[in-house]
Amino acid sequence: MEIRKIVGQVCYVPNPVNIGILYTRDSVVLIDSGIDEDFAKKLCRLLEKPAKFLLNTHSHADHCGGNAFLKSRFSVHILAPEIERQIIESPILEPFYLFGAAPPKELQTRFLMAKPCRVDETLEPGALTLQDVTVSVVSLAGHSPNQVGVAVDKVLFCADALFSEEAIKKYRIFVMSDVKSFLQSLELLERSNCDFFLPSHGDLTNDITGLLRLNRKVIENVSNKILKLLKTPHTFDELLRELLDSFNVEVKNLVQFVLYRSTVHAYLSYLLDEGHLEKDLIANSLLWRIKA
Numbered sequence: 309m310e311i312r313k314i315v316g317q318v319c320y321v322p323n324p325v326n327i328g329i330l331y332t333r334d335s336v337v338l339i340d341s342g343i344d345e346d347f348a349k350k351l352c353r354l355l356e357k358p359a360k361f362l363l364n365t366h367s368h369a370d371h372c373g374g375n376a377f378l379k380s381r382f383s384v385h386i387l388a389p390e391i392e393r394q395i396i397e398s399p400i401l402e403p404f405y406l407f408g409a410a411p412p413k414e415l416q417t418r419f420l421m422a423k424p425c426r427v428d429e430t431l432e433p434g435a436l437t438l439q440d441v442t443v444s445v446v447s448l449a450g451h452s453p454n455q456v457g458v459a460v461d462k463v464l465f466c467a468d469a470l471f472s473e474e475a476i477k478k479y480r481i482f483v484m485s486d487v488k489s490f491l492q493s494l495e496l497l498e499r500s501n502c503d504f505f506l507p508s509h510g511d512l513t514n515d516i517t518g519l520l521r522l523n524r525k526v527i528e529n530v531s532n533k534i535l536k537l538l539k540t541p542h543t544f545d546e547l548l549r550e551l552l553d554s555f556n557v558e559v560k561n562l563v564q565f566v567l568y569r570s571t572v573h574a575y576l577s578y579l580l581d582e583g584h585l586e587k588d589l590i591a592n593s594l595l596w597r598i599k600a
C-alpha cells in the first residue's frame with residue numbers, strides 16, 4: 309500500500325476502493341475510509357500528518373468500513389451526504405431496503421453493513437473549506453441514493469458514478485438505485501473540466517470519454533433487453549431470471565441476488581416513469597409489460 313501524488317497536495321492510495329488524500333496545512337482530509345478497521349489502521353500508518361477530516365462519498369460498506377476506527381482512535385470529523393449519512397449511522401438500513409423488510413442474518417454481513425458510526429456534518433453540494441483547502445462537492449447520485457464526488461485542484465474523485473471496464477466485465481449489470489440520476493451524473497462528469505478523474509474502483513485517468521460511453525451502453529443494453537422481454541407480460545421474478553440469464557450473470561448468494569434485484573427494480577421504475585412500461589395487478593400477480 310502506498311500514497312501516490314496526483315497534483316500538488318492531492319494524492320490517493322490505490323486500492324480495490326481507492327482512497328483520496330488531501331494534505332492541509334497540518335492535517336489530512338480522507339475521501340472514504342475503505343472496507344474495515346484493518347484497512348484503516350494500515351492507511352493511518354502511511355499518513356505523514358494526522359487525519360482530521362473524512363468525507364464519505366456514499367454509504368456502501370466498502371467506502372465507510374474504516375469510519376468507526378478513525379472516529380474512535382483519531383476523533384476524525386466525518387462528513388457525509390444526507391440519506392447516506394443516515395445509513396452510515398444506522399447500517400441496518402442498507403440490507404433492510406435491499407430486502408424490503410427486516411433482513412435475514414445472511415444479509416447482515418460486512419459486505420452490506422459497516423460498523424455504525426456517528427457522522428458530524430452533512431455534506432452538501434458546493435464549496436467546502438477545510439482549514440486551508442477548499443474542495444467542491446458535486447452530486448453524483450444514482451449508484452446510491454445521494455452519492456457525491458469531490459473535486460479539488462482539477463482532480464475529481466468520482467466515487468462509483470462510473471464503472472471501469474473490468475468491473476463491467478465482472479458484474480455485467482452494475483448496481484444502481486436510480487437510473488435517471490445515474491445518467492444525469494454521467495452528464496455532469498462529461499461536462500466537467502477536470503484534468504484527472506479517479507473512480508473508486510478503477511485507475512486514475514485524464515480521459516473518461518471511453519468509460520462514459522461504456523457505462524451508457526450498459527444502461528441502454530439493459531433497458532432495451534427489459535423492453536424486449538416485456539413485449540410479453542412478465543412477473544418481476546420471471547423478468548429478473550430471464551434478464552440475468554441473457555447477460556450471463558450467475559448469482560451465487562443472497563447478497564448478490566438482492567443487489568441485482570434492487571438494480572432491476574431501479575430500471576423498472578425508471579422505464580415506468582418515462583412512459584415505456586405499464587403494470588397490471590391480475591389475480592394477486594403484478595405483471596409488467598411494454599406500453600401498448
Ligand SMILES: [Zn+2]
Nearest residue numbers: 366368451468
Ligand atoms: Zn458503492
